[in-house]
Amino acid sequence: MKPLALGLGVLVAALFLASLVIGPAGINAVEGLRALVTGGDGPVPLVMREIRLPRALLGLMIGASLGLSGAAMQGYLRNPLAEPGLIGVSGSAALGAVLAIHTGLAATLSLALPLAALAGAGTGVLLILMLAGPRGGAITLILAGIAISALAGALTSLVLNLSPNPYAASEIVFWMMGSLADRSMTHVWLALPLMLGGGAALLSLGRGLDALTLGEDAAEAMGLRLARLRLSLVLGTAAMVGAAVAVAGAIGFVGLVVPHLLRPLVGARPSRLLWASALGGAAMLLAADLAVRLILPERDLKLGVLTAIVGAPLFLHLIYKTRGAQA
């Protein structure tokens, strides 16, 4: 396990550094990093501290959030097709953000959009906890999540449908594609406590998720408190994914593909997959964010579009491989 942790750690560190030194401003790498650390006046420290640092930090945090919550969700549901959006939190967070854009709140107050998204995520969590009940199994959670996602999706479509002009509609559509461009340190500070809290909740589930390998009955008989585990899972995932959607929009496939990709490397143990997927998710999102800056820098390629374009074929390949192994 040590080489994998080391490898992923080095990869994340390298991509984080690359994210800091690569950008349209064309700042010399050494000069930029020095300005980042020492500060001072002028455009270079400003670009490094106010534009590139939050972007790199958010890439790291959001990628880790999506990877970790994806691994936790797959571990709990014992299904490699589960992803963090399954419990409906991404959908309801997006609805909150879309409402903020539609009502014009987002234009008048800079934090209105992420706060509205968080409120949407909170509503989604309350709904899912009410619907799925305190003692329900995995199936009720999935069904409740599907219902909430569908409702949030329908309401988002309704907002688009009723949008007063094409500009408002296109703003909503572009926001929903997900991006890390033009975010500030305020976004970092807004998301960080939620992601740290959610991350701590999810990382504490390792042993329980391992035990669930044997099924809910056997795990419960070994002393696992299933209801408590499920509550931690839902709240932790909601905090991490809600915060991620609030600051960056919907970014798909990271939470689905990363755990799938890393599972064979950790001996398929759900507990080890948690931290590995957190690192892997951070690496994937940092790499994707670098790619959108390098491939079409002038066209503002959206991050969520790229992760889906890369993620979907990767996922198809994995399914193809699984099929081969089963045959």
Next chain:
Amino acid sequence: MTLLCLRDLSVRLRGRPILSNVTLDVAEGEFVGLIGPNGAGKTTLMRAALGLLPHEGRSSLAALPPEARGRKAAWMPQARDIAWPVSVETLVALGRTPHLAGWQGLRGTDRAHVDRALATMGLEGLRRRTATRLSGGEQAMALIARALAQDTPLLMADEPIAGLDPANQIATMAVFARLAGEGRAVLASLHDLGLAARHCTRLILLGEDGVAADGPPEAVLTPDNLARIFHVTAHYATTPQGPVFQPLEVIR
């Protein structure tokens, strides 16, 4: 010493009474075979005794906090769930879960228990293999080893020998009998009455919403009990090779 104590245990599922007023004790040294026709409530009895089902009455295990219960009784459900392609060794080591605190990893004693469980079930050769790629019978053996690694005074298993070949069936029954001989207790639901008669120290026959008979095999497997609960006739003989039991015909 009593390892499981049930008093007036009743279970209703969806308003239907499954078990009514079951009272029984399982003491150390006993290998109890839980027998009864399909739907008699064997699984329900064991799950309720563990506190995994809502029930009325008292069960000494269900009264314990979950962590403590995990150190008193191991449970092998009928469904052979292995969700992820983990190695056999990892799978068996999951049995140590109730003995580990917080973030603690496997200690030397835990590894020793895992090694012993693998050796007991004859799985040393498969320890690095992926559990989900084993045959159904091998998976069942690995899951029994998992329950053994839990190292509890009481082992409860739901149809542990279903789907095993004759050698593995007999070996598994011998392992359970040996555990009982070491001062532990085993409560296992069984459909093979012949093996139950040969290896169990005691049989509990479930039927008619409760315990229909309870005692040593020869006292439970009477023609009258078999006709009333199982609707079969059978041949039961005590031979120099031990008791032999063979069901013969269905009574309509």
